[in-house]
Amino acid sequence: MTEPSPEPNASELDVLKALWKVKEASAREIHEAAGERRGWSYSTTRTVLARMVDKGLAVRRDSHGLTLFAAAAPKVDMIGRLVRGFARRVLEIDGELPASAFSGSRLLDADDLAALQLMLDEDAPADENGEGRS
Numbered sequence: 001m002t003e004p005s006p007e008p009n010a011s012e013l014d015v016l017k018a019l020w021k022v023k024e025a026s027a028r029e030i031h032e033a034a035g036e037r038r039g040w041s042y043s044t045t046r047t048v049l050a051r052m053v054d055k056g057l058a059v060r061r062d063s064h065g066l067t068l069f070a071a072a073a074p075k076v077d078m079i080g081r082l083v084r085g086f087a088r089r090v091l092e093i094d095g096e097l098p099a100s101a102f103s104g105s106r107l108l109d110a111d112d113l114a115a116l117q118l119m120l121d122e123d124a125p126a127d128e129n130g131e132g133r134s
Contacts (some may be wrong), residue, residue: 006055007073007082014038016057020075042065059076076112080119096120 016031019025025033027046035045049069052058059072071078083102087093099117102108104126108116 006057007085008052008057008078010051011038012055012057015045015048015052016071016075016078019058019069019071020107021097024070026066026068030069075107076115076119079108080116083116084120 014034014037015030018030022029027049027083028042029038030049031042031045035042035048040048049058049060052071053060057072058069060067060069062068073081083097087097097120099113099120102116103113105113
């Protein structure tokens with residue numbers, strides 16, 4: 001089993017959001033979607049992408065002479081990990097987490113919320129009968 005990728009920092013999360021929208025993009029497209037908004041030079045965007053690949057947050061492939069980047073983890077998987085980690089570390093919540101708390105998100109649609117709830121349910125502690133949340 002592979003190690004989960006590290007948590008993205010704020011800059012990397014902006015890049016991931018751009019990648020989740022388009023699935024795969026060139027460095028120039030990512031720069032236009034995320035880098036310019038952050039005030040980065042194009043070379044900074046390329047550096048962030050290279051570091052994300054090294055950290056396992058993004059993957060790269062070459063296609064017809066163009067380098068393309070994609071998020072290494074699906075949106076719901078990464079968000080689920082971030083939510084669970086935040087709930088444990090910051091809020092000290094070890095119990096159930098309702099994905100409905102994120103229903104106002106512009107990043108998550110109804111299918112994403114349903115998938116996130118399934119993921120959060122899998123991580124819920126067992127009750128006294130040894131069963132997880134249903």
